[in-house]
Amino acid sequence: MTERLTPRETHANLDSAQDLAARASVIAAANGLFYARGIHAVGMDELRAASGVPLKRLYRIFPSKDAIVEAVLLDWRRLWSAGIGAAVDAAAEPKDRLLAIYDFLAGWFGSEGFRGCAFVNSFGELGAQSGRVAEIVREQKAGFQEFVFKLAAEAGAPPGLGPQLAILAEGAITTAAISGSVEPARQARAAAEILIGAAVPPLAVKSV
Amino acid sequence: MTERLTPRETHANLDSAQDLAARASVIAAANGLFYARGIHAVGMDELRAASGVPLKRLYRIFPSKDAIVEAVLLDWRRLWSAGIGAAVDAAAEPKDRLLAIYDFLAGWFGSEGFRGCAFVNSFGELGAQSGRVAEIVREQKAGFQEFVFKLAAEAGAPPGLGPQLAILAEGAITTAAISGSVEPARQARAAAEILIGAAVPPLAVKSV
DNA sequence: TGGAGCAGAGAACGAGCGTTCTCTCCAGTT
């Protein structure tokens, strides 16, 4: 497994490591720029300047801008899953885990540079032209629906609750993005509490 | 008031009428093309071909493409208000008027060429670059919130219900656009029924 | 130490777009 490498091979390996670092740098830069300003609005030269990766190397790592867009979408998916997963896992009770979604949203909406759902924005901008973008966005949204669905099931709710809570979250994101207010998160949370209460009668009622 | 016009003035007036017709034709064409494919993706030449209005006249009527975008956004607002207004007015009972929103959405989601909310799409594509676009979209969404708020008030609901129902509608639109399904309208409707029921206890309860 | 090859910087290229210009033709005036 651990073979001897000639100096040239070592050099080649170092190149790969550099490529990996450059790749990460490009994705990080593109992530921020695409989210803040949209995808067409950010040119390759700006990406080069922001990432510090020369154009030549950039095109060696990614065959085209489309490939960068795809990589960034996948990175957004990873970040979103990690963020909301951590927020939900910080709660123990099934109902609190559901409500943690909206608390997570409130924090996000209030954060610097919040500009709505990156997937929805990309879909609006490129979904009609790029099948790959539309596909990734669909997968992301289906994954979130599934995530909420499972949390709802763990709370003992009937299957109808999951989609309702997911729609509330989606609507809160869009509304917050356009209005620039954090309120939609609280409003969605209040609605979710009512829907959860209606779907999962509290045990306390039975014991009374 | 009804002055005599020289033939040249008459001609000038006819020109104005032609401009009006051309304006309507351009907006109608742009409306369909922008919605289906996005705004950057549609060039002025395509707009000329689709509307039948020569480029020269087009630029006499609208100073720039941005002006066309703005006119189309205002047209979308008019169409949306008229559509949802008619749907709501077809119902008499306050609660039914609220629920009519989601039935209207179901019909829209199932219609040919549905691609989500034109305002949200435009906002995602241009909101970061064009302050005017962002402004119109914000106004449109604020207007819809107000519309739902008034309907909720007429149903005797506390002020919290309006935003919740608006968020549900918004979430349903986005979810339907990405998933391509009509289901979100039904799911949002079901959630709305529960929220309305919780906010406005039925009179029947009092009479029992 | 001489040479080979690759990296980086940035110019160059080609396509697409918004906008303007030119040329031709026709309607209406004198």
Place this chain on the structure above:
DNA sequence: AACTGGAGAGAACGCTCGTTCTCTGCTCCA
């Protein structure tokens, strides 16, 4: 009937952007 003003068609212009190419210089092997 000659002329003028404007309309239409489409070429042209200038700019941006994705992508590729060229040139310079450095680093690693013999």
